[in-house]
Amino acid sequence: MIDIILFLKNNLADHFALYFIPLYILGGRPAAVLSAQFLGYKMSFILPIVVMLDTLQIPMFYFLYSTISDRLVMKKLSERAEKKEKKLLGSKLFHWMQVMGAPGVVTITMLPVKGCGMWSGVLLAKLLNFPKPTSYSLLIAGSFLGCAFLLGLGEGLLKLLSLVMNELRT
Numbered sequence: 001m002i003d004i005i006l007f008l009k010n011n012l013a014d015h016f017a018l019y020f021i022p023l024y025i026l027g028g029r030p031a032a033v034l035s036a037q038f039l040g041y042k043m044s045f046i047l048p049i050v051v052m053l054d055t056l057q058i059p060m061f062y063f064l065y066s067t068i069s070d071r072l073v074m075k076k077l078s079e080r081a082e083k084k085e086k087k088l089l090g091s092k093l094f095h096w097m098q099v100m101g102a103p104g105v106v107t108i109t110m111l112p113v114k115g116c117g118m119w120s121g122v123l124l125a126k127l128l129n130f131p132k133p134t135s136y137s138l139l140i141a142g143s144f145l146g147c148a149f150l151l152g153l154g155e156g157l158l159k160l161l162s163l164v165m166n167e168l169r170t
Helices: 002-012 016-038 043-066 072-089 092-100 102-110 116-126 130-169
Strands: none
Touching: 002 043, 002 092, 016 072, 043 092, 043 130, 092 102, 092 116, 102 116, 116 130
8 A cells, every 4th residue: 555655656746637636536535635645735735626626516416416308428327316316315324314404414425435425415405405505505514524534534544654654664
């Protein structure tokens, strides 16, 4: 793992967009935030970028959840959204978040686990019939808190790695 991080740092650290955006798209917020942090980017740089990328997803997810089109691409995206909705509706975690209301939207948006994130947060806000301005505020707050949590986790991992490396040297 350390070799992979060092390889990324030596070869891609100067090309932030080359690895960050694909990691964000494929691995989500946790993969992108932790990799950028391990490559030495500061919290003040990572946090606004990730919150902005999360915020840009909200209208797209609202569109997917509220529109069904006959076009092939839209039909496939709609089918995927419907499958995700059905899967989430059966989840105990999702039901618990739904009972929580607004704090549930923030919580499900911030959690760095599979089945949570912006997609699920938008779905929950839509199912709870929150007005869009309220939903956006809750979703952005969840994104911000989720990034802060991941950055704290990454900082702890970096300190632990530093301690282990110092112990191995002595």
